[in-house]
Amino acid sequence: MNINKNYKNLQENYLFAEVSSRVAGYKAAHPEADVISLGIGDVTKPLAPSVVSALKAASDEMASEKGFRGYGPYEGYGFLIDAVRGYYAERGITLGKDEVFVSDGAKNELGSVIDIFDKDNTVLITDPVYPVYLDSNVMSGRKIIYAAASEANNFLPLPDRKVKSDIIYLCSPNNPTGAVYTKEMLGAWVDYANENDAVILYDAAYEAFVTDKSLPRSIYEIDGARTCAIELCSLSKTAGFTGTRCGYTVFPSALKREGVTLGKMWLRNRSTKFNGVSYIIQRAAEAVFTPAGRRESQADISYYLDNARIIMTALSGLNVKYWGGINAPYIWLKCPGGESSWSFFDRLLNGLQIVGTPGSGFGKCGEGYFRLTAFGTRERVAEACQRLKKL
Amino acid sequence: MNINKNYKNLQENYLFAEVSSRVAGYKAAHPEADVISLGIGDVTKPLAPSVVSALKAASDEMASEKGFRGYGPYEGYGFLIDAVRGYYAERGITLGKDEVFVSDGAKNELGSVIDIFDKDNTVLITDPVYPVYLDSNVMSGRKIIYAAASEANNFLPLPDRKVKSDIIYLCSPNNPTGAVYTKEMLGAWVDYANENDAVILYDAAYEAFVTDKSLPRSIYEIDGARTCAIELCSLSKTAGFTGTRCGYTVFPSALKREGVTLGKMWLRNRSTKFNGVSYIIQRAAEAVFTPAGRRESQADISYYLDNARIIMTALSGLNVKYWGGINAPYIWLKCPGGESSWSFFDRLLNGLQIVGTPGSGFGKCGEGYFRLTAFGTRERVAEACQRLKKL
Numbered sequence: 001m002n003i004n005k006n007y008k009n010l011q012e013n014y015l016f017a018e019v020s021s022r023v024a025g026y027k028a029a030h031p032e033a034d035v036i037s038l039g040i041g042d043v044t045k046p047l048a049p050s051v052v053s054a055l056k057a058a059s060d061e062m063a064s065e066k067g068f069r070g071y072g073p074y075e076g077y078g079f080l081i082d083a084v085r086g087y088y089a090e091r092g093i094t095l096g097k098d099e100v101f102v103s104d105g106a107k108n109e110l111g112s113v114i115d116i117f118d119k120d121n122t123v124l125i126t127d128p129v130y131p132v133y134l135d136s137n138v139m140s141g142r143k144i145i146y147a148a149a150s151e152a153n154n155f156l157p158l159p160d161r162k163v164k165s166d167i168i169y170l171c172s173p174n175n176p177t178g179a180v181y182t183k184e185m186l187g188a189w190v191d192y193a194n195e196n197d198a199v200i201l202y203d204a205a206y207e208a209f210v211t212d213k214s215l216p217r218s219i220y221e222i223d224g225a226r227t228c229a230i231e232l233c234s235l236s237k238t239a240g241f242t243g244t245r246c247g248y249t250v251f252p253s254a255l256k257r258e259g260v261t262l263g264k265m266w267l268r269n270r271s272t273k274f275n276g277v278s279y280i281i282q283r284a285a286e287a288v289f290t291p292a293g294r295r296e297s298q299a300d301i302s303y304y305l306d307n308a309r310i311i312m313t314a315l316s317g318l319n320v321k322y323w324g325g326i327n328a329p330y331i332w333l334k335c336p337g338g339e340s341s342w343s344f345f346d347r348l349l350n351g352l353q354i355v356g357t358p359g360s361g362f363g364k365c366g367e368g369y370f371r372l373t374a375f376g377t378r379e380r381v382a383e384a385c386q387r388l389k390k391l
Numbered sequence: 392m393n394i395n396k397n398y399k400n401l402q403e404n405y406l407f408a409e410v411s412s413r414v415a416g417y418k419a420a421h422p423e424a425d426v427i428s429l430g431i432g433d434v435t436k437p438l439a440p441s442v443v444s445a446l447k448a449a450s451d452e453m454a455s456e457k458g459f460r461g462y463g464p465y466e467g468y469g470f471l472i473d474a475v476r477g478y479y480a481e482r483g484i485t486l487g488k489d490e491v492f493v494s495d496g497a498k499n500e501l502g503s504v505i506d507i508f509d510k511d512n513t514v515l516i517t518d519p520v521y522p523v524y525l526d527s528n529v530m531s532g533r534k535i536i537y538a539a540a541s542e543a544n545n546f547l548p549l550p551d552r553k554v555k556s557d558i559i560y561l562c563s564p565n566n567p568t569g570a571v572y573t574k575e576m577l578g579a580w581v582d583y584a585n586e587n588d589a590v591i592l593y594d595a596a597y598e599a600f601v602t603d604k605s606l607p608r609s610i611y612e613i614d615g616a617r618t619c620a621i622e623l624c625s626l627s628k629t630a631g632f633t634g635t636r637c638g639y640t641v642f643p644s645a646l647k648r649e650g651v652t653l654g655k656m657w658l659r660n661r662s663t664k665f666n667g668v669s670y671i672i673q674r675a676a677e678a679v680f681t682p683a684g685r686r687e688s689q690a691d692i693s694y695y696l697d698n699a700r701i702i703m704t705a706l707s708g709l710n711v712k713y714w715g716g717i718n719a720p721y722i723w724l725k726c727p728g729g730e731s732s733w734s735f736f737d738r739l740l741n742g743l744q745i746v747g748t749p750g751s752g753f754g755k756c757g758e759g760y761f762r763l764t765a766f767g768t769r770e771r772v773a774e775a776c777q778r779l780k781k782l
Binding site: 242 | 398401453455461502522531663665
């Protein structure tokens with residue numbers, strides 16, 4: 001018996017586990033401390049009334065012999081797939097019934113979907129990056145190369161035609177930097193992927209935060225994307241589903257490699273390694289796409305974006321340089337005075353009892369930067385901004 | 392870009408997808424037909440009252456700022472882990488808090504857990520077998536060898552010391568044969584695994600159907616199992632969670648390979664590729680382990696086992712040979728007159744409008760056999776047994 005040796009190449013701790021552990025250590029030593037978390041990107045607003053009604057109605061259905069549902073379709077229920085298709089149709093994107101897969105969240109899908117690709121592919125990720133892209137490929141032993149995001153390119157790296165890659169991870173609005181690709185920029189990636197026979201894994205988990213109507217919310221707004229891109233979405237941030245767990249993934253039927261439709265491979269994978277998302281949760285997700293559900297979730301997103309504005313105002317007042325926060329729930333700041341990310345983390349935690357996320361945890365290029373999230377309650381965000389004045 | 396070539400080695404259709412497709416074809420051609428399914432192992436009893444109450448109470452919690460839960464622990468909530476530990480403790484098995492992982496079902500875990508093992512390990516599966524064991528290892532390109540289950544060994548193959556294997560799948564009570572290993576027999580597998588540095592993946596999804604108190608319901612009832620076995624459980628059949636999705640997996644802390652604790656590798660995997668099971672669903676699962684939840688789910692299990700007795704009586708009347716059905720929800724019958732499994736499937740579907748599962752779909756050794764499940768409603772099971780008389 002040999003274990004998967006690639007695990008030895010992982011950094012010891014998953015970033016957020018390390019953050020949690022330092023916070024727990026601090027709290028144990030200072031039980032009286034009032035710690036404010038602007039760290040892990042977790043929402044604070046409760047589930048919307050439409051969603052809760054749907055959860056309870058579906059629970060009641062499951063209590064009756066007639067309404068009870070056992071195993072559902074591997075790809076998800078038609079009612080939810082149709083709701084997702086309607087959501088895309090509003091933006092002029094037509095998706096077929098067999099192009100949408102219901103998932104239990106984008107993170108899970110991002111970790112699992114690479115199973116349909118060979119181990120010998122080269123993976124291109126931007127740096128800094130959501131750690132899941134990196135770690136799941138380290139686990140499978142793939143070659144990983146980086147596209148550097150920096151102040152010089154506004155944290156929006158573009159493809160380098162001299163570099164060959166096969167699987168490309170893009171996240172826009174970006175976690176952690178909050179940067180959003182324009183249509184032209186995404187077009188450059190789509191062209192690169194089509195020219196190089198590469199596949200883009202497009203993480204659109206934060207699409208609902210895009211307020212600037214000129215910016216794309218789906219990669220399928222770009223010509224040519226249907227032959228090169230899988231789009232992974234989540235209701236975690238769109239509708240506060242971080243603890244409820246539901247998302248969806250789009251495999252266009254035109255997306256083929258070696259003559260094989262990738263969506264068919266994914267269905268084969270799901271029918272073997274997945275038994276669908278809970279019926280009750282799928283009904284809750286469906287409610288997100290109703291007119292009332294949309295209004296309610298939009299109100300929560302506006303609330304978080306108002307938080308972002310409050311944080312940005314505070315940072316401006318301190319002459320701290322930052323990015324993001326306008327079309328994204330993340331504010332990416334430059335640690336003052338050239339301080340390192342973890343040193344700034346410890347200073348904020350120990351000095352101001354504020355938790356953020358060290359930029360270096362997202363990659364080498366994140367060193368010297370720091371991520372704050374807008375997902376707190378208004379009161380806590382305001383309190384954090386008061387404390388920041390003592391920086 | 393290369394796709395995962397191993398997918399080409401999969402049988403074209405996942406067994407149950409093929410069954411569904413033939414049934415759908417029949418129904419389309421015969422819209423008036425009253426088809427009874429004793430095929431896919433899906434339950435029919437609604438969720439128990441305690442479970443539904445828990446779902447609704449948790450939904451209400453999620454509706455308030457105070458009760459709302461975002462991301463949960465990767466390994467599952469302590470309240471559910473403790474409930475599972477209590478369930479094992481009743482049987483004299485003590486599990487630590489870090490030995491239990493909450494999952495969204497055994498199928499998902501069985502497909503994912505092999506990620507912690509190297510590709511070069513040899514996998515041993517019994518034949519016939521639950522297709523997930525085979526397909527998930529074909530997808531990862533592992534060498535697979537078989538232990539034949541047959542009438543000669545009562546469908547309970549024992550280890551062959553001349554054969555070397557690294558990862559061993561055992562399912563008891565067995566799907567599809569309904570056979571259950573005795574403690575002595577499981578002891579032989581545990582000894583083999585410990586002597587060969589192998590790891591047993593013990594699928595205990597049907598443990599709650601064991602009524603014979605001398606038979607083991609957990610592999611940890613066997614001395615030495617903690618150094619060689621991972622146990623995968625599910626609430627799908629125990630409490631009708633096929634459409635609700637929750638289970639749990641046990642990694643004993645004594646289970647190490649190459650000096651590495653496998654449970655720690657699994658936690659690293661989960662923290663990268665999983666974000667926990669929905670809070671609401673975990674509260675529902677917790678309710679299964681309360682005294683009321685236990686009584687309610689036990690009543691459903693008794694109901695299904697009564698169905699099994701009715702089916703067995705009908706088969707006995709027809710002089711059809713069968714196994715299982717006493718400590719398992721599956722009845723494994725020999726197709727009369729030496730008929731092939733799929734031919735018998737088509738004859739039952741077309742002639743009697745009864746759906747079962749062809750034994751050959753579970754492996755070469757399943758050819759000539761057929762699986763019926765006891766999960767129907769009493770009325771439908773009785774009607775199916777009436778129809779069977781026309782065989």
